[in-house]
Amino acid sequence: MRRALLLAALVLGAVPSCNGKETRPDIVIAVWDTCRADRLSLYGHDRPTTPWLEGFARDAVRYDRCYSPAPITAPAHASLFTGLSPHRTGLVVGKGDRVHAGLPLLAETLRDAGYETVLFTANAYLSDLTGLNRGFSKVYPVWRDLEGQARADRVLADVESWISSRGEGPPKDAPRFVFLNFMDTHQPLRPPEADVAAVRAAGDASDDLYRASLVGPNEALAHMLGTRLLDEGTLRGVRVRYDASIRHVDRCTGEILDRLGKAGLLRDAFVAVTADHGENLGEHGLMDHRLSCHDTLLHVPLVVRRAGSYEGGRVVDRMTSLMDLYPAVLEAAGVKAPEGNGVDAAPLPREGKGGGRTLLAEYARPTIFIQNAREGFPDAPVETFAPFHLAIATVRDPADRKGARKYTRWTRLAEDGSEAVAREALHDYVADPFEARDLLEGGGPAARADADRLAALLPETPR
Numbered sequence: 001m002r003r004a005l006l007l008a009a010l011v012l013g014a015v016p017s018c019n020g021k022e023t024r025p026d027i028v029i030a031v032w033d034t035c036r037a038d039r040l041s042l043y044g045h046d047r048p049t050t051p052w053l054e055g056f057a058r059d060a061v062r063y064d065r066c067y068s069p070a071p072i073t074a075p076a077h078a079s080l081f082t083g084l085s086p087h088r089t090g091l092v093v094g095k096g097d098r099v100h101a102g103l104p105l106l107a108e109t110l111r112d113a114g115y116e117t118v119l120f121t122a123n124a125y126l127s128d129l130t131g132l133n134r135g136f137s138k139v140y141p142v143w144r145d146l147e148g149q150a151r152a153d154r155v156l157a158d159v160e161s162w163i164s165s166r167g168e169g170p171p172k173d174a175p176r177f178v179f180l181n182f183m184d185t186h187q188p189l190r191p192p193e194a195d196v197a198a199v200r201a202a203g204d205a206s207d208d209l210y211r212a213s214l215v216g217p218n219e220a221l222a223h224m225l226g227t228r229l230l231d232e233g234t235l236r237g238v239r240v241r242y243d244a245s246i247r248h249v250d251r252c253t254g255e256i257l258d259r260l261g262k263a264g265l266l267r268d269a270f271v272a273v274t275a276d277h278g279e280n281l282g283e284h285g286l287m288d289h290r291l292s293c294h295d296t297l298l299h300v301p302l303v304v305r306r307a308g309s310y311e312g313g314r315v316v317d318r319m320t321s322l323m324d325l326y327p328a329v330l331e332a333a334g335v336k337a338p339e340g341n342g343v344d345a346a347p348l349p350r351e352g353k354g355g356g357r358t359l360l361a362e363y364a365r366p367t368i369f370i371q372n373a374r375e376g377f378p379d380a381p382v383e384t385f386a387p388f389h390l391a392i393a394t395v396r397d398p399a400d401r402k403g404a405r406k407y408t409r410w411t412r413l414a415e416d417g418s419e420a421v422a423r424e425a426l427h428d429y430v431a432d433p434f435e436a437r438d439l440l441e442g443g444g445p446a447a448r449a450d451a452d453r454l455a456a457l458l459p460e461t462p463r
Contacts, residue, residue, distance in 0.1 A: 024175040024333050025268040025306065027110070028260065029325070030253050031080075031179075032246070033073060033123055034186040034289060036278025037066070037301045038433070039243055047199040049246040052254035053273060053303060058313045060271075060305035061350055066320045067396075068277045069344075069361050071289050071297035073125045076276035076322065077132050081105040083326035083342030085360055087459050091130055092364035099131040104338040106326060107135030107177060113335045115177045118162060120155050122183035136179070138162070143183070151190065152182045152252035159256050163263045175333070176265055180256065184245040185279060187288055188216035191244035195251075199243040205233060212237025218376055220287035225384050227377050235282040242281060268307070270332040272325055275300040283434055291387045293363050293394045293408055294435055306332060309350065316349050319356025319398045324348045356398045358457060363392040365413075389413070390422055395454045396429060404430035405439075407454035426451045 037043050042050045042057055043064070070076040074094025075086035082103060086092050090100040099105065107117045119126065119136040124143045126132045133139055140158040159180075184191065189212070196209065211234040222228040230238075253273060260266050278297045280286035289297050300322060304310040309332075321344075328348035330337055346357055370388045377384065389412050396406040406429040414420040426439040426447055439447045 023173075023267070024113075024115070025270050026176045026178070026260075026266050027115070027329055027333060028176075028178045028257065028266070028269060028271045029180070029329070030256075030271075030273045031077075031181045032185060032249050032253075032273070032275045032301070033181055033183045034277060034279045035246060035249070035275035035301065036296055037275075037299045038296075039239075039246055040301055042303070043301065045243070047201070047243045049199060049243050050250045051247075052250045053301075056254070056257075056273070056305065057303050059311050060303050061310040061312070061314045061316060063302040063304075063320050064315060064317045065356065066274070066300055066302035066322060067295075067298045067359050067361065068275070068300050068322045069359075071277045071293055071361070071363055073123055073276050074130050074132065075362070075364070077126060078130075079321075079323040079344075080276070080325060081107070081132065083323050083337065083345035085323075085344045085459065086362045086364070088344065091132070092362065093366060093368060094125050094130055095368050097130075099134070101131075104341060105132070105134050106329065107179070109135070109330070109335060109338060109341075110177045110333060111135050111137060113333060114174060115333070116174045117177045117179075119179050119181075120158050120162075121179075121181040122152075122155055123181050123186075126181055151192075152184050152249040155180060155182055156252050156256050156259075160259060163259060163265070166263070175267070177333075178260070178265075180253070182249045182252070184249040185242060187220055189213075189238065189241040189245050191241055191248045195244040195247040196241065199247055200240060204236065204240050208233040208237035209240060210237070212241050217288065221290075221373065222377065223282075223287045224285070224291060224387075225373075225377065225380065226285075227380050227384065230282070230287070232282075238287075239281050242279065270304070270306040270310070270329065272302065272304045272329075274302045274322060274325065276322070290366065290369075291363075291390075291392075293361055293392045295406075295429055295433055298361050298394070299433075304328065304348070314351050316351060317353040318349050319359055319396070320348065321345065321357075321359055354398070358398065359396050360458065361394045362459075365389060365391040391419075393458045395457045397454065403450070404428050405450050405454060406435075407451050407458075409455060409458065424451060424455070426454075 039045050040050045041048050042054050068076050069079045070086045075092050078089040078091040111117045117136045118138045120140045122142040142154050223230045280296050286292050323345045326345045327342050390410045394408045406427045408425045410423040411419045412422045427435040
């Protein structure tokens with residue numbers, strides 16, 4: 001009987017300790033909210049944005065083709081917490097909708113398996129507003145205590161507060177699930193001046209950096225809608241401040257993990273550093289992360305470390321989804337996914353180049369925000385707000401099968417309530433990562449066939 005129990009524990013990934021109790025690894029997931037992969041020096045960016053993460057990755061596994069299933073916070077986190085595409089979770093916008101009540105979230109599953117679950121969040125969407133805080137026994141809502149944008153050093157302060165209060169919580173031998181959400185790379189960008197200086201190049205003008213410091217969500221939306229365009233100098237300044245913000249959250253993430261380690265809270269730890277989505281920085285005439293499914297929003301960093309499984313400085317170039325973290329975490333914890341969860345996720349590969357799986361991404365029609373936008377721009381013509389009536393969906397093939405093809409479809413509601421295609425595009429996401437050339441324009445029957453094949457894989461457009 002004892003041998004059977006030991007075998008079952010090993011299969012599930014739980015290891016009996018010397019006192020006969022099962023031990024499970026501590027789990028830490030750090031989400032750099034709104035952080036696109038191509039601005040990380042770890043991924044080849046020419047400015048030193050991620051010195052700590054580069055050192056961390058030397059004994060971890062880095063994923064070069066990880067994509068988010070949604071370009072905005074709420075649905076991306078819902079997918080990460082369930083292993084389901086956004087249209088299955090009930091949370092597709094983040095305002096007026098919530099995660100389905102009967103859908104177990106990752107924190108709930110780990111809590112029920114005996115984990116102490118702690119959430120540190122600088123983003124208000126991880127709250128009762130959406131239900132994304134379900135299952136966390138302790139929540140540090142950093143966003144409530146700050147004027148404007150939360151910085152990573154405030155998250156660090158809350159982590160230190162939690163560590164110092166450990167005597168009041170669950171038994172100290174209980175495993176921990178710590179989820180960290182940082183908002184430094186979200187507008188408005190307010191990095192410390194030391195980080196600006198660290199990434200600044202000789203040609204970066206002080207005037208551009210100053211004007212960029214005045215850019216916030218309203219200015220970004222005005223640029224996208226074409227009511228008040230930002231000049232190229234200001235956009236250059238925004239990019240520098242974005243890079244500096246990455247450097248700041250990079251450093252603070254390292255300091256947090258250092259504090260957790262010294263406190264003995266990283267036992268056999270599974271640690272992942274990733275992002276929920278990226279950010280437009282002037283590409284395609286777009287700012288922030290609304291009204292688009294370009295890869296500037298969908299391509300996110302992912303680095304995972306755990307001794308004995310995710311280690312060695314390996315680089316995985318296979319197609320991976322952010323939601324593939326869900327089964328990887330449960331595997332590490334030795335916990336089975338609840339029935340119905342994880343059906344859109346795949347095992348997280350630990351090595352390999354090329355291939356992978358077909359990936360979907362969705363952006364629901366954001367008409368709920370039109371009233372706020374109109375109040376902000378009362379003199380803008382009605383047609384200015386036409387993008388808010390469009391839903392967007394994308395699907396891409398692995399690069400080694402039919403070619404690196406990404407199909408994007410924009411749809412609007414027709415008068416009869418059906419979905420009408422407003423626009424479509426086909427891109428080579430490897431050769432043309434900024435999606436400058438639509439292969440459907442002059443691509444002939446072959447391009448049309450690729451588009452039709454991929455379009456057939458899309459789910460019903462989220463409303």
